[in-house]
Amino acid sequence: MRKILIFCFITIASLSASSLETFKSDYTLALKAYNAQDFLNAYQQFYTLSEISPENVEVNFYLGRAALELKHYDDAVSAFDRVLILNPSHVRTKLELARLYFEIQQYDTAQSLLDGVLQEQLPLTVQENVIALKSAIEQQRAKHTFGGALILAWDYDTNIGNDVGRGVTQNIPNIIDLPGNNRRKSAGLAQTLVLNHSYDMGEKGGFAWESTFLAYNKNLTQYSDKDLMLFSLATGPSYTYDIYKLSLQAIYDKVRLESDDYMNISRVALNLKTILTPELMLETDITQKRSLHTQSSNTTDSDATVYTMGLRYALNPQDPWIIAAYVTYKDENERNKTAAQYGVSSDEWNYRLELSKEVFKDFRAAIGYAYKDTTYKEFDALFNLKRKDTEDYYTASLSYMLDKQSSIMLGYAYSDHTSNNALYTYKKNVTTLSYIYSF
Incomplete structure (x- = not known):
């Protein structure tokens, strides 16, 4: 036993x-x-x-x-x-x-x-x-939250005539101004200031009032007639519930070219963001836009409706690739129906894809591609065609975090714009070095 x-x-x-x-x-x-x-x-x-x-x-x-x-x-x-x-x-x-x-x-x-x-x-x-x-x-x-950024940039553009607003590079024959592919190269210095404010109107995550002010100034080392200033103010309510955020914004932009008033743009935008998982965000946006030139003789004033859908996704959250993909459709129509103006009313599709990743500690790389297809609605009797443009747009950048608030970025962009009207065919390269300070 x-x-x-x-x-x-x-x-x-x-x-x-x-x-x-x-x-x-x-x-x-x-x-x-x-x-x-x-x-x-x-x-x-x-x-x-x-x-x-x-x-x-x-x-x-x-x-x-x-x-x-x-x-x-x-x-x-x-x-x-x-x-x-x-x-x-x-x-x-x-x-x-x-x-x-x-x-x-x-x-x-x-x-x-x-x-x-x-x-x-x-x-x-x-x-x-x-x-x-x-x-x-x-x-x-806190009820009030503030933030913003200051960006100082130097860039070199191989074709400044085809930039924001596409510029004016040809004249036929001293009567009709047309943007074209005359190459004019120039370096430029740009300064951007962004100020953000949010006011919490109730419990956090409910109603808020959000505002953004943006000031942009660019001076070219040559061809000061292309110096550009932009002031933009966006303000409106937002509502956040669970995984959804709905925002309504009224936006006003003032554009100045060569120190003179050039264009005023007003927009109303309705935006919905949905965070389905910590890795996946979906977004949709509808914007009504009106562009009015300050010169009464200008006949290119227009109204446009813009629809955008997109997503951001973190692939492999432990060491993520951030993927952003967006598709945009714009229906633009001239306001002056009696003017013999071509190249204003159009249907435009834009597809954009961007990949970014932290490749080394504090270094982030990004590459992007966008394709734009624009079909103009009027038949141009001067050139005996209905204009159709396409554009391939490539970008690449490398940024480095200096500290929690500041970084530097080296960027490159290449545009290949084609058209069945040769005047609107051009290529351009832009190289940019930027310093960004966030606060």
Whole structure:
């Protein structure tokens, strides 16, 4: 009998040791998956381990963190609560809970947790993270928020006559001005100021009033007749609910060419954004636009309706490629129906694709391609044709983050614009070096 009891004891001890070794091995694999940012696999493994050992603090902590990364907020709260029951002074869990409540916009709870954490003896880096999160909470809770950017740029354009507004490069025969492909090269200095303001009209995530002011100035080192200034003001309400944001904006643009008033543009835009997942955002926009030249003799005034649909997608969130794809249709019509003006009324399709990625630490590269197809509605008797244009537009850029607020960017763009009217066929290259400061 004694031998049987000894045998049973040894067997049970062996099985316990084997189970412990298996548990340690499974924990190591789960932690390896978490550190590799394979959060779904880590979550599943830690969940299984928590059923085996519900009193294990580290298992519950990493189960909560994996659930938080997957936006499984209820599961994360349950796991973190179990940790604090087992160890009420577990500072790392309190920090993760504060981050969770910040993400779900329960700012009072997040603030209370952080205030408690700051009473502890913390390493300097942890203190800085806590203070940064408290600052982000205060910013989210503020009624008024401000931001903006200052951009200073130098560029070299191989064909300035075909730029914004396409310029005027030919005259036939001193009576009719036509944009054409006369090449005029010039460097230019540009300054852009952007100011953003948002006023929260109720609970965060509900109604807000958003405004943006933009001022742009470009001076060419040659051909000052192409110097350009633009002032733009956009303002209007927005409403955010769950994964949707609906915005209505009234926009006014004033364009000055060679220090003289050139054009006034008014727009009304309705925009809807939907964040389906943290990686995928869909967007649609309808804009009504009116372009009026300041010279009463100008007959190119127009009204246009613009429809845009697009998406932004982060491919492989652990090391993402950001993909942006948009399609736009514009129906433009001349306002002066009695004028013998051609090349104003048109149907235009624009397709745009952009890929960007952080290729090295603080270095981000982007490439883009756009295709535009424009069909004009009037028959041009002077040239005996109905004009049709296409354009291939290629871009590439490399930016470097100097610090959290400033960066530099080197960009290149190439346009190949073709038309069945040779006057409107041209090519151009633009190289740009920019400094961007965000605030």
